Amino acid sequence: MSVTLPDLPYAQDALEPHISANTLSFHYGKHHQAYVDNLNKMIAGTPHDGASLEAIVTESAINSDMQGVFNNAAQIWNHTFYWHSMSANGGGKPTGKIAELIDRDFGSYDEFKSAFAAAGATQFGSGWAWLVLKGEKLEVRKTANADTPLTEIGVTPLLTMDVWEHAYYLDFQNKRPAYIETFLDKLVNWDFANQNLAAA
Template sequence: MEKAIDAKTMKLHHDEHHATYVEELNSALKKYPDLRNRSVETMLRDLDGIPEAIRTTVQNNGGGHLNHTIFWQIMSPKGGGQPTGQIAQEINKTFGSFEKFREQFNAAGGDRFGSGWVWLVRNAKGQLEITSMPNQDNPIMKDRYPIMGNDVWEHAYYLRYQNRRAEYLNNWWNVVNWEEINRRWQASSQQQ
């Protein structure tokens, strides 16, 4: 993945940041054993059903865990290139071309003020759309299925790119795992 993200950033990002989200979520759930049988997705879809004492912790750390799990899955050192399969057809149908989609996706990531994520999602009508969410919020909190997302928190890119988020966003496409994104597109149709 060195062509887009350096190994030191990946190690810190995974072993420190992501691990902390998991630890904090598990710690919050210790007092609520009935919640431990629920998936993170289920908890985030129904935050109002989470006890108020841990709701923000579940939102932030459960979201951080889910976001990063998706992030690691949709990247590959052998990734990059043009989209393939059904997602390529859907991107062309929705955005006109891969290049137009990529420009809009990067613009949404670049425009995210502060920390957050840029997402390609399937909305409740079954259509693709690009959205940006603050902090560790996940699109499933807004009844959207996340197909792919890019982390625009500074910890995702700062060691290599410093304040050059646009360069990070452009280079990130070199590791996109289109096979996994196609799998997520297929899975999204079962969530409708």
């Protein structure tokens, strides 16, 4: 069974005016779809044909001969996680368990916000900013290109923000910091983070 493009968790115009339907039509409909198409071509007739996406990501991450497979599989996983990391009613300070842990591990929401924004702004070139649980403690991470904390033992991804230019360029042009601020103030889905925390 081939890997399929998962449905968006909302309509393509649901994040407007912050992320436009035009951006999602390209980002989801073209970029995300291309990773799915490329991966299916690469794994056709191999032992990975029919494996779960998570298994393909973790197994290809440790095999230097499978860099192309990893790049496409990890980007499918990262993008799917990113769509769920945003909500039409998102943004602002968290509530629930994630709020407690942010205060405990960063000192305050504002300190977390500064660290997360810095991770996104200082990721040179393409990549991702993450909030993860490592052991019992929250950490902010940044990864380049398709790299993902999914491959790290003992690390649970809770949220991600895409900082590849195609994530924001149609709406924000070269203003990555404005996109990051909008993500945190208007879009970030704390319910999703709490769900991932509860499942960790």
